[in-house]
Amino acid sequence: MxxxxxxxxxxxxxxxxxxxxxxxxxxxxxxxxxxxxxxxxxxxxxxxxxxxxxxxxxxxxxxxxxxxxxxxxxxxxxxxxxGIAAAKDAAQERAREIHSLLSKIRKHPPQTMTGVLILARAVTLFEEAQRGNYDGGE
Structure with a gap:
């Protein structure tokens, strides 16, 4: 020291x-x-x-x-x-899965209010995952 x-x-x-x-x-x-x-x-x-x-x-x-x-x-x-390294890896994997899901949802523009809510929830979930991911990239 x-x-x-x-x-x-x-x-x-x-x-x-x-x-x-x-x-x-x-x-x-x-x-x-x-x-x-x-x-x-x-x-x-x-x-x-x-x-x-x-x-x-x-x-x-x-x-x-x-x-x-x-x-x-x-x-x-x-x-x-x-166990923090394993938890970080798991969180990053979940973030990638959420990103993939969001990409699929974006391919279908919402036609109804329910569709808008689904898209909004997916975007919010992705933002929450990004905030917790700390690596700065998608």
């Missing part, structure tokens, strides 16, 4: 904000961005100070990478356990 301005500068582009839902947000390091850093320290050792300083830096980076990977695994497990 990024806790200081110095860390934000040092790890610029290697973290993202987490939290929300009424909780404060915090900056979490991303392991994919951190993995190349120990190799960069070993590649140009003179840029990082003496041997002990480099060893401390490599140990710090290794610990941060392990912590970031652990957090990412925990997030994936929490998402899987919550």
């Amino acid at each position: 990024i806790t200081s301005a110095a860390d934000r500068r040092a790890f610029h582009g290697c973290f993202e904000q987490a939290g929300g839902f009424g909780q404060p947000t915090f900056n979490v390091l991303r392991s994919d961005c951190l993995r190349p850093l120990p190799a960069a320290v070993r590649k140009d050792p003179e840029d990082w100070g003496g041997k002990k300083a480099r060893q401390r830096l490599e140990a710090d980076l290794t610990g941060r990478i392990a912590a970031a990977q652990g957090y990412e695994v925990d997030c994936v497990n929490a998402i899987d356990a919550s």
